[in-house]
């Protein structure tokens with residue numbers, strides 16, 4: 001058989017697939033029980049040369065996949081407490097396999113006969129949980145960064161004439177927390193707003209925006225000749241998991257004819273929780289809202305919902321104003337998703353999220369949020385009770401920033417984080433708050449419990465003790 005035809009052989013697909021599923025299942029058993037280190041960190045140059053060596057060897061495809069796994073970080077290990085990416089529900093990964101195999105590009109209906117309806121159902125489900133009414137709609141896109149850019153372009157199309165006239169004769173701006181994710185800053189710069197057009201809002205001790213400063217900041221911007229067309233609420237912020245007050249933002253936005261966008265990439269899924277949805281109070285009044293299903297909804301990357309209170313606005317982003325102001329009685333062609341997204345061809349992302357809904361029901365998202373936020377609160381309490389550590393702030397979400405108390409905390413905590421990375425037993429990150437280094441953990445895996453929190457603190461103490469011995 002020619003090499004080309006061999007690649008398309010279904011029998012081979014089946015035999016390698018069966019072997020791989022057995023291997024992956026065993027891998028999952030080990031990872032979830034902490035029987036393999038969370039990380040196998042290597043210097044980047046070493047990693048590259050080891051892959052070059054491997055590709056020269058005579059090895060099977062299964063060996064290749066095994067090496068991919070070996071050299072990757074293991075999010076299903078409960079000692080993973082680092083960046084905000086979900087430990088995906090393993091069953092949802094089958095959706096990824098199907099998406100990759102069928103390769104239905106989705107941009108037009110006939111290229112996504114299953115994925116377009118499922119995308120509508122997935123986004124309608126999130127709209128409903130947010131409290132939007134039947135006039136709302138959304139779509140999926142490839143990540144929170146692209147989602148923020150998409151929503152801000154929509155805001156500019158609706159609130160200004162830039163889509164038709166360009167922005168050479170006016171200075172435009174957006175208002176956003178100084179703690180916002182960098183993707184908002186990046187989106188503003190891509191849109192040509194420049195540094196001056198990014199009006200940074202100051203935060204208080206809990207790292208949420210001081211809502212009483214909004215008017216003052218707008219007046220300052222206007223005095224500099226900037227026309228502010230949008231304000232962004234971080235719901236929650238990336239570094240500390242702090243939620244801005246959406247209701248105060250909405251009142252301000254309404255008074256000043258400004259678009260309100262809610263960046264719920266991380267914390268937006270709290271809308272599914274009766275216990276925590278108060279953190280997003282007022283989100284149902286936001287003009288646009290994004291949620292990363294690959295962060296807090298157990299969906300494999302990438303899968304981000306971009307939602308609009310007014311579904312007509314889904315067509316405003318890339319169209320001329322006159323075109324999106326279609327008569328509401330005309331057909332609303334949700335099924336041609338490419339009109340609304342940056343992507344033309346895109347993954348069948350919703351089939352992964354809807355696989356979770358099909359298998360467990362949407363209630364499982366509430367269980368996840370409650371588990372992760374409750375566990376984070378327990379971890380914060382454990383830290384608070386230990387005189388060797390201090391919290392940067394009481395967490396509102398599942399992100400906890402803390403540090404070991406020492407004479408030179410920045411240097412010591414930074415070295416601790418590096419050592420943890422290299423040793424691979426745990427995975428945590430670090431952040432800078434008010435100019436100081438803090439260890440930062442995001443509790444993303446529902447299997448991470450108090451036992452792992454105690455072990456992490458023990459490990460930090462052990463590393464710091466060894467470091468003290470070495471400097472003596």
Ligand SMILES: Cc1ncc(COP(=O)(O)O)c(C=O)c1O
Nearest residue numbers: 143144145181183236238265266
């Ligand atoms: C608040 C917030 N917005 C946007 C993003 C970007 O999302 P993505 O990584 O999916 O592009 C992140 C990522 O951590 C985030 O925390």
